Amino acid sequence: MEWIKYHEAEKVFDLRTENSTYQMQVREYDTLVHLYYGCPVGDSLITDRIVCVDRGFSGNPYEAGKDKTFSLDTLPQEYSSFGSGDYRESALDIRYDNGTRTLGLRYEGYEIIKGKYSIPGLPAMYADENEAETLVITLRDDVQDVRVKLYYGVVKDLDVITRSVSVENHGQAPVQLERVMSLCLDQPYGDWDWMTFYGKHEMERQLSRTPIHHGVQSVGSLRGASSHQYNPFVMLADKNATETSGECYGFSFLYSGNFLAAAEKDQFDQTRLIMGIHPENFEFLLREGEIFHAPEVMMVYSAEGFEKMSNCYHKAVREHVCRGRFKLERRPVLINNWEGTYFDFTGEKLLEMAKEAASCGVELFVMDDGWFGKRDDDNSGLGDWQVNEKKLGCTLSELAERIHGLGMKFGIWYEPECVSEDSDLYRAHPDWAFTVPGRRPNRGRNQLVLDFSREDVRNHIFDEMTKVLDKADVDYLKWDFNRSISDIYCAALPADRQGEVPHRYVLGLYEFLDRLGKRYPDMLIEGCSGGGGRFDAGMLHYTSQIWCSDDTDTIERLKIQYGTSFAYPVSAVGSHVSACPTGRFVPFETRAAVAMAGTFGYELDPAKLSEEEKTQIRGQIEEFKKYYDVIHFGDYYRLTNAMEEGPYAAWEFVSEDGNEALVSVVASRVRANDPGVRIRLRGLKENQMYLVNGVEYPGGALMHGGILLEEAKKEYQSWNYHITAK
């Protein structure tokens, strides 16, 4: 097992996964130069493609003497630093106590370790010694004695290479970190497209694809959470790359706070990609001996288009990022009362809903917002995590018992990070909420954010939560976060550490979630932030599923779930059948077909359903359970591009052994004189015979000839084709 090699004579680091190779080289003056990331290249070392030419206005290291051909400004660098002659986007920017910011990183040494590294206090992909190897390269600025460690985790079978960085101050004087990117990747050649996922509350992760142009293009978040607006997952793709062909690279940031992902095409048409914590309002003070750890980026390279890349991410996130017993266990089909009642419920009403749902086969009842403190609308009560027994008409454990008595599991909603000004908690501790002294804060949903960078604040909320959770038998918890952060000021830190607060907040959040998960290992935790406002691989380390979007309109969900599928597995995507929230009527079976491409559940008042719809629910749940394994553990294929809004949207799941598939199709509109649509399936075995609706076909015929769809007779009609090997 040797996936990481150091070629001593050439000073080349050679990292290999099943379908990718990554190389870098220690060059003149101990500069670490990036050589190659792409298709396997046999035993070649790509060392002779580095162009060293005298170029105007691109300076040279002092040690180069009269040689004007070696310039940090033009070479592909492995990890660039600010101030010493590379004018592109830098990966590292440090301010010393004498006010200067020039940094010159030189190679110092390396270490290869079996297994995959982890990062203190931060989420990271995990893999055992038979699955992964780690390379640690040390770079050093000898003037200030700052050492930078570059971490590479090579997870061979999954085609994943992870990156992370730590910065250590070995000098006596403190240094101020101003920018620490987790990833810097220089692509010396190629015509790349920049693929990103933008959105808003109720319309997350919309795919955008534009050619990379000269200058810097970037996405990011300064909202304190990874955000609805831009997802911390980006891609570089060859301009001709498609789902099934062409080169592409994915970069997934395992971090749930402010981030920046930027691509810069430079003067010589080289592309640099950087990804990490957003440098705006970021500082971190390192005293002598202190270490800063940057979060992880998971990189995947595919030479065979997007779907190959996505399936690597799906497996990696599902099995090597998500943790706990639910990562591979079947999750219960749930009903959540939110869209059915909003704040307007009593214990009796919830029980009535639960009874109806249980009789249809629903397995978990979730009581959403409104069960605690004074909380009948969103203007008060957050922070007062005491059960409102008057509203429920009983204690929480009695309610849980009665729900369990129906043969269902029981879950509740929390929003631990926020506080209402109209709450006992805020009245007692106004300084626990982010507000800047002397300024009136920006409110979001009429609430403020608690300073989770502070241990005392976290401990208080943790204690309040455990008082409730220890008493009642709670099987599921929805962890919500319903605003963007502003007015950041931590009363417990001095002026020169205020820039650390956004990152310390995220560390605090992770510490809390970790503690909660360890205390209640059998409780399923679903993440949420007004739907998918914090849908990232970092959160998935703590919550094995995340409510994908507050937008439950089935047709809009097609696009949201399409975008989400590029980097995240179906098992992570919270999706429910709801009443028709936008007023657009979509047939009940179509709402279920789309919700089944996720964790599956209901978000409506079952008392308002017709008998026919209730019978349909029974059938849908049976169907979902029958297909559960192929949906949650199979490979995923985007058969149409949801962003193009064609007449049909289709996707397919195929079991790992290729013996079972499920194809879901939704007609987006009815067309007069429909020309007919053939959909070519993917991922099947060419010569295997399959049964589709009782008819036999070889896999090749289904993949190349396709299946002919029935003509849509009503708006938003849908079909599920279950395909089994004979």
Ligand code: GLA
């Ligand atoms: C957010 C969530 C919803 C619901 C409400 C409750 O918007 O995304 O699902 O839980 O909060 O206030």
